[in-house]
Amino acid sequence: MHVMILGGGVVGVTSAYYLAQAGHQVTVLERQPGVGLETSFANAGQVSPGYSAPWAGPGIPVKALKWLMMRHRPLVLWPRLEPRLYGWLARMLANCTEDAYRRNKGRMVRLAEYSRDVLRDLRAETGIAYDHRERGTLQLFRTQKQLDHVGDDTRVLDAYGVPYEVLDPAGCIAAEPALARVSGVVVGGLRLPGDETGDAHLFTKALAGLCTELGVTFRYGARIAGLQEAGGRIEAVMLEDGTRLTADSYVAALGSFTPALLRPLGIALPVYPVKGYSLTLPITDADAAPVSTVMDETYKVGITRLGDRIRVGGTAELAGFSDVLRAPRRETLERSVTDLFPQGGDLAHASFWTGLRPMTPDGTPIVGGTRIANLFTNTGHGTLGWTMACGSGRLLADLVSGRTPEIASEDLAVSRYAA
Ligand SMILES: Cc1cc2nc3c(=O)[nH]c(=O)nc-3n(C[C@H](O)[C@H](O)[C@H](O)COP(=O)(O)OP(=O)(O)OC[C@H]3O[C@@H](n4cnc5c(N)ncnc54)[C@H](O)[C@@H]3O)c2cc1C
Known part of the structure; x- marks a missing residue:
């Protein structure tokens, strides 16, 4: 055929x-x-079945309102006369119930876990190389409140049998040694050892x-x-x-x-096209760079080591098919990587990129x-x-x-x- x-x-x-x-x-x-x-x-480089969850979930509408107000906001909504956008948002809101979340998460985890296994088989069969690492991912909490809510995530991980470790600051540093160089930032973390990283391009x-x-x-x-x-x-x-x-x-x-x-x-x-941004920096000091992916929970930014580069990706902007590179979004990415890995890479030589995530409401x-x-x-x-x-x-x-x-x-x- x-x-x-x-x-x-x-x-x-x-x-x-x-x-x-x-x-x-x-x-x-x-x-x-x-x-x-x-x-x-130039996405954030995470192969992360552990984080496979829909955006639409219980409590998200209230959280989204808070995110929209932040200076370095992870969510940006441009007021647009676009019926398609509002129809899509309405369907997303309809998916913010416990039942819908469970159903959607179940579908996503099924496909994501299968996908990781298929990728591993492909690697074993072909030796395909793409700056990949099998070192897990670390969701990093900067506030006690974030750490106190870790149970919301671990209950879901337990339900789907995904292995995880809840870490104190010393545990975070053991997983990501460069974090020892920053003080007063890390309160705790949630590590998913089964996740991988690599350059999608x-x-x-x-x-x-x-x-x-x-x-x-x-x-x-x-x-x-x-x-x-x-x-x-x-x-x-x-x-x-x-x-x-x-x-x-x-x-x-x-x-x-x-x-x-x-x-x-x-x-x-x-x-709907949900716009995201990334920065790619050359590593200047390998010991000061991340080992794998660190997800900065405060800004919803993923910081990933890809070979001799650091990729910093995040932001969800609802702005239609625009490919304009907006300076405030860059500032948020820079803020996150500077707080966590200040000596890891060279921001002066970073490339700034944007892409449109093809998002479904579920x-x-x-x-x-x-x-x-x-x-x-x-x-x-x-x-x-x-x-x-x-x-x-x-x-x-x-x-x-x-x-x-x-x-x-x-x-x-x-x-x-x-x-
Ligand atoms: C900032 C950011 C960070 C992300 N981080 C992650 C991550 O860490 N982990 C993860 O799993 N995912 C991540 N994603 C999501 C992931 O990158 C996307 O889901 C994925 O790349 C979508 O792939 P695709 O092949 O469906 O779409 P695309 O890569 O967009 O491919 C579609 C192709 O169709 C072509 N095309 C479109 N229209 C036409 C036409 N009319 N004629 C001919 N060709 C056409 C385009 O040129 C394009 O090459 C991230 C995305 C963004 C933006």
């Missing part, structure tokens, strides 16, 4: 790899000159190389304009330059841009078939697209191939929104 993947981010490329492995002819269409150059380019490029060896064709500079449907099937992809391309099956993996492609076909995907990605028999989606991975990419690609390949997937998947398809 010839399968056409629309979009060459980390999710499109993992889909391509597992489809090619399953014996299909695969073509990837990507508008950029290479893979992983949009949202998958390096991974996507390396995996695209393995795809090419398996015979996958990559067409760069291919700007997709629309899909042609006839008789309940997709017949062709139309590019902006008028080129018409055909295949047997199609996988929509355009991240935040997927809804616009499928809307004319009557398929409504509740995916936090769960949309992986599976659609009402059109030969059209599949693999999108909506939000804050956890790197964490879930390998599992989503493998699952998608099984579904397209008509094989029974290794995890339950009915509740991951777009049809769940019809219920």
Whole structure:
């Protein structure tokens, strides 16, 4: 079967790899000159099944109001006349109940844990390298109040059997020795030893190389304009330059841009672009840099070591498809890394980046078939697209191939929104 993947981010490329492995002819269409150059380019680098949870949860509406008021705010809402945004926010609020949280978290943990296992298998089989580390992640508390609430998280971790350690300041320093250099900042932490880290862009490029060896064709500079449907099937992809391309099956993996492609076909995907920012600094003193990821709970910023660089990522900005780099967001990232790892990296030589997380209101990605028999989606991975990419690609390949997937998947398809 010839399968056409629309979009060459980390999710499109993992889909391509597992489809090619399953014996299909695969073509990837990507508008950029290479893979992983949009949202998958400079994310915070966490492969973190332990933190797989929807944003929508009990108590979040009140917390969100507080976050919006902070000087270095982790959440920014631009007042916009955009009905789509308010519809999406309303659906997110509807998911802030105990029941919805439990259901959504269960789906996300299932996919994220599977994904980590698939990634480990891939590493073992191919030796793929992407500045990865298997050193866990540390959520760092700067206030007693944050530490006092750790039970909210550990109860959930217990329920899903995720291993963790609650640490005092000495324990945090044992996990991240550079924290010994800052005084009066660390009150405690929650460490998830099963989490990993790595550079999603390096991974996507390396995996695209393995795809090419398996015979996958990559067409760069291919700007997709629309899909042609006839008789309940997709017949062709139309590019902006008028080129018409055909295949047997199609996988929509355009991240935040997927809804616009499928809307004319009557398929409504509740995916909104949630903007985030990152800084990448060269390490100047390896002993003063993080060992793995430190999640600064106060600013919701992730600080990760990636080879000889430190990646600092965070902020959720609801601002449509804007790619403007805003100075106050940079200040928040700088504040976090300067407080925790002041001598680790060189901020003067940092690169500043922004990307659009493809977020669903229930936090769960949309992986599976659609009402059109030969059209599949693999999108909506939000804050956890790197964490879930390998599992989503493998699952998608099984579904397209008509094989029974290794995890339950009915509740991951777009049809769940019809219920
Ligand atoms: C600041 C930040 C930090 C993050 N940190 C983490 C983290 O630590 N861990 C984690 O798991 N996740 C993290 N994420 C989320 C993760 O990066 C995303 O979920 C993931 O990259 C989404 O991958 P994707 O392939 O779906 O989308 P993308 O990478 O955006 O890929 C979609 C591709 O489709 C292409 N495309 C779009 N429209 C068209 C068109 N019309 N024609 C042709 N091509 C098109 C684009 O060029 C793009 O390459 C973070 C995100 C941000 C912004």
